[in-house]
Amino acid sequence: MAKPLVCTGILLLIFQTSLVHADLLVWNDSGKHRHIFGKVVKQSEQGVLFRSRATLPTEGRWFSHEEIAALVVTVDDVRLSQLNIENLYDYRDYAEELAGQSTDQQARDLAIRLFLIVAYWADQEIKIRGYPELRDSSIRNLISLARTESERRAFYKLAFLHQLRNVQKVDELREDPMEIEEETKNQLLELVKAVRTGDRERGTELWNRDVIKKAWNHWSDLCSWDDVGRMLEAGEPSSIQLERLLQIEVELLTSQAALPPTNRLGSWAVQSADYDVRTDLLPTFSNITEFNPRRSKFLKGQWIELNR
Numbered sequence: 001m002a003k004p005l006v007c008t009g010i011l012l013l014i015f016q017t018s019l020v021h022a023d024l025l026v027w028n029d030s031g032k033h034r035h036i037f038g039k040v041v042k043q044s045e046q047g048v049l050f051r052s053r054a055t056l057p058t059e060g061r062w063f064s065h066e067e068i069a070a071l072v073v074t075v076d077d078v079r080l081s082q083l084n085i086e087n088l089y090d091y092r093d094y095a096e097e098l099a100g101q102s103t104d105q106q107a108r109d110l111a112i113r114l115f116l117i118v119a120y121w122a123d124q125e126i127k128i129r130g131y132p133e134l135r136d137s138s139i140r141n142l143i144s145l146a147r148t149e150s151e152r153r154a155f156y157k158l159a160f161l162h163q164l165r166n167v168q169k170v171d172e173l174r175e176d177p178m179e180i181e182e183e184t185k186n187q188l189l190e191l192v193k194a195v196r197t198g199d200r201e202r203g204t205e206l207w208n209r210d211v212i213k214k215a216w217n218h219w220s221d222l223c224s225w226d227d228v229g230r231m232l233e234a235g236e237p238s239s240i241q242l243e244r245l246l247q248i249e250v251e252l253l254t255s256q257a258a259l260p261p262t263n264r265l266g267s268w269a270v271q272s273a274d275y276d277v278r279t280d281l282l283p284t285f286s287n288i289t290e291f292n293p294r295r296s297k298f299l300k301g302q303w304i305e306l307n308r
Helices: 008-016 075-080 088-099 105-124 131-145 149-166 180-195 200-208 210-219 226-232 239-254 260-270
Strands: 006-007 023-029 032-043 047-052 061-064 068-072 295-299 300-303
Touching: 008 295, 023 047, 032 200, 032 300, 047 068, 075 088, 075 295, 088 105, 088 131, 105 131, 105 295, 149 239, 180 200, 180 226, 180 239, 200 226, 210 226, 226 239
Parallel strands: 006 068
Antiparallel strands: 023 032, 023 068, 032 047, 047 061, 295 300
């Protein structure tokens, strides 16, 4: 299904220079293009729910993608200025709306900034009910919005590091505590790394070892041995498969009591060569993008840093 052309807010000036904080929908009305100014309320595979200025404050009407010749989405500075970190869910809601316009680079960048702010402050106030889930879901959204492959891998690492940090004595949570020799654990870690990084040659070599296959029974309920083989064949795990691999990797790493946590994290992070463990440069909310999540208050067209 053809999607409408989505333009940045700059093009809005071509149509109406006096209009501020409005979206533009170009409606293909039986071959005639009609310009409708208003607000995008919601987007889906079926179309766009658009509220025009003439019909405010009604819910608006649905336009199918076939009816839309172009869609111009602007960033609402007024709405941004009303955001307050005392209610991170408002940031999250706006970020999700912008994520639906990810083909618009301005909207994509702002969605990343807002999800980053949510993840950072939810992590700062992690004891508040619902905030651990809010942080983790925001990081998952960051992964899907990544602008480059290296940024996507960095977001995956950030998700992994926070998952690892949350794990406390993982073996105590299972009915079958891990009883695997250290050498086999290291080989299992190698296998997991090979699968999630697409190293088919090394992964297949490890996958064919009987001792590793036997040890993998510990996680057969989470990820079957045959699934591991299929991931190797495909060359890259799906998002769900990757999440399961990370969970297994967490268990293996946290079971290696001889290794201090910083070494475990550094060893994992350096594997894709994006970060140099010698400088302890691991992904954090502050260094993972050009956006500083402490600058979370929008005031007079600028992001202001909050000191709390």
